Amino acid sequence: RGLRVADRGFLNTAVIESSITYIDGEKGVLRYRGYPIEQLAEKSTFIECAYLLIYGALPTRSQLVHFEREVLLHGIMHADAKEFFGAFRYDAHPMAMLTSAFAYLGSYYGEANPSLQGQTLYTKCAKGDSEAFQNMDKQIFRLIGKATTLAAMAYRVRQGREFVVPPTGMSYTESFLYQLDHLSPTDSFSASPSTSPSPYKPHPVLARALDILFILHADHEMNASSTTVLQTGSSLPDPYSAVAAGCASLYGPLHGGANEAVIRMLVAIGSPENVPAYLAAVKRREKVLSGFGHRVYKTSDPRSFIIRKIADEVFAVTGPDPLLDTAMALHDAALKDEYFVSRKLGPNVDFWSGLIYRAMGFPMDFFPVLFVVPRVVGWVAHWRQMMLSPEGVKIWRPKQIYIGPSERPYVAVDERE
Numbered sequence: 001r002g003l004r005v006a007d008r009g010f011l012n013t014a015v016i017e018s019s020i021t022y023i024d025g026e027k028g029v030l031r032y033r034g035y036p037i038e039q040l041a042e043k044s045t046f047i048e049c050a051y052l053l054i055y056g057a058l059p060t061r062s063q064l065v066h067f068e069r070e071v072l073l074h075g076i077m078h079a080d081a082k083e084f085f086g087a088f089r090y091d092a093h094p095m096a097m098l099t100s101a102f103a104y105l106g107s108y109y110g111e112a113n114p115s116l117q118g119q120t121l122y123t124k125c126a127k128g129d130s131e132a133f134q135n136m137d138k139q140i141f142r143l144i145g146k147a148t149t150l151a152a153m154a155y156r157v158r159q160g161r162e163f164v165v166p167p168t169g170m171s172y173t174e175s176f177l178y179q180l181d182h183l184s185p186t187d188s189f190s191a192s193p194s195t196s197p198s199p200y201k202p203h204p205v206l207a208r209a210l211d212i213l214f215i216l217h218a219d220h221e222m223n224a225s226s227t228t229v230l231q232t233g234s235s236l237p238d239p240y241s242a243v244a245a246g247c248a249s250l251y252g253p254l255h256g257g258a259n260e261a262v263i264r265m266l267v268a269i270g271s272p273e274n275v276p277a278y279l280a281a282v283k284r285r286e287k288v289l290s291g292f293g294h295r296v297y298k299t300s301d302p303r304s305f306i307i308r309k310i311a312d313e314v315f316a317v318t319g320p321d322p323l324l325d326t327a328m329a330l331h332d333a334a335l336k337d338e339y340f341v342s343r344k345l346g347p348n349v350d351f352w353s354g355l356i357y358r359a360m361g362f363p364m365d366f367f368p369v370l371f372v373v374p375r376v377v378g379w380v381a382h383w384r385q386m387m388l389s390p391e392g393v394k395i396w397r398p399k400q401i402y403i404g405p406s407e408r409p410y411v412a413v414d415e416r417e
């Protein structure tokens with residue numbers, strides 16, 4: 001009552017108070033728990049940033065060791081998961097598999113299941129019950145640890161290859177690359193049957209590049225998928241179901257699917273001389289300039305500068321991508337074009353990330369998965385914060401403005417015109 005204008009796209013609606021990530025979209029500032037993203041990308045690791053985002057402070061050495069060990073330990077999947085992945089079509093999109101797999105995970109853990117005791121668990125956490133906290137931590141370790149395992153399973157099942165048990169003695173990102181047993185252009189070994197132990201050793205430059213990309217993708221405050229996780233989580237299902245919902249949201253080409261869309265766009269453009277024609281089609285609204293624009297940044301996305309640098313380091317190892325010239329021409333032309341300048345459209349995190357993943361040898365439809373794996377950290381950080389909120393969780397139930405017919409009598413089927 002009294003509501004006249006819907007806030008389409010939530011342009012003016014703050015749904016939560018948060019102390020996790022700070023963004024100043026006008027100045028191009030991004031901070032995790034107060035730490036500038038540039039410093040974290042240079043000096044930190046993904047697993048340390050994960051701890052920071054979830055628990056609010058940089059870990060001590062022993063906290064870091066404990067956290068990393070727990071996350072990696074919980075990477076191991078039940079053997080039944082083999083049948084689960086085997087049930088998909090041979091050409092299923094990895095995001096469809098991963099989204100389903102997160103929901104499937106929830107079926108294993110009764111202690112997180114709201115119909116058993118989930119709701120009580122979170123109420124106990126909010127009251128400071130230490131056993132309940134440990135229980136909540138366990139779900140968090142599982143989600144982060146198993147994200148790599150499930151992603152690797154979705155990758156390998158498409159290739160008809162056996163699954164790899166997460167290794168020991170490697171970092172989170174190295175373990176992920178190992179589980180993918182990924183054939184990058186710099187691997188020297190031939191495509192051997194992938195029985196464990198694998199001969200694959202992640203290239204240190206590529207492993208660090210992926211770790212930095214994971215840091216950059218770990219959180220971005222109320223993006224569409226994090227909002228979805230909280231919206232779903234607000235009715236108190238298990239966190240696996242909430243993360244599955246977030247994964248589905250990220251799949252879209254306006255969000256996490258944009259890195260895949262950028263490469264499809266560059267392939268379609270073909271070469272630098274076709275750039276003006278493509279930009280003209282964008283201006284006629286027949287095409288989208290994927291990898292440009294952002295709801296929050298009205299200047300360049302600060303992550304895009306860091307990614308541009310990583311791209312050079314990766315290309316020095318893998319050799320440059322043939323699409324790079326087209327990407328550069330498109331990037332430079334858009335930044336000089338009045339249409340994009342006046343709308344404050346700059347390159348976002350996805351403009352360069354797809355080229356890096358491509359150079360590393362990943363298939364295009366796996367790119368959004370490489371976004372999901374680190375973003376699980378942001379999702380669980382927001383979910384935990386909401387669950388522990390001193391005011392308790394309030395179900396997210398927005399309003400609408402009804403514009404349909406007013407009351408009218410039912411007409412029997414034979415009497416309808």
Ligand code: CMC
Nearest residue numbers: 254255256258288289290291292293294295343348349350
């Ligand atoms: N290509 C062409 N025009 C664009 C683009 C674009 N990529 N992005 C925005 N615009 C135009 C838009 O049409 C509007 O023009 P007008 O005012 O004349 O109607 C104007 O710029 C303002 O845009 P908006 O509609 O207010 O933007 P939004 O905040 O609703 O959408 C966005 C943000 C990211 C969905 C959009 O910029 C977009 O579709 N970008 C391409 C997809 C993409 O790269 N997504 C990844 C985002 S970063 C990673 C992530 O969060 O997942």
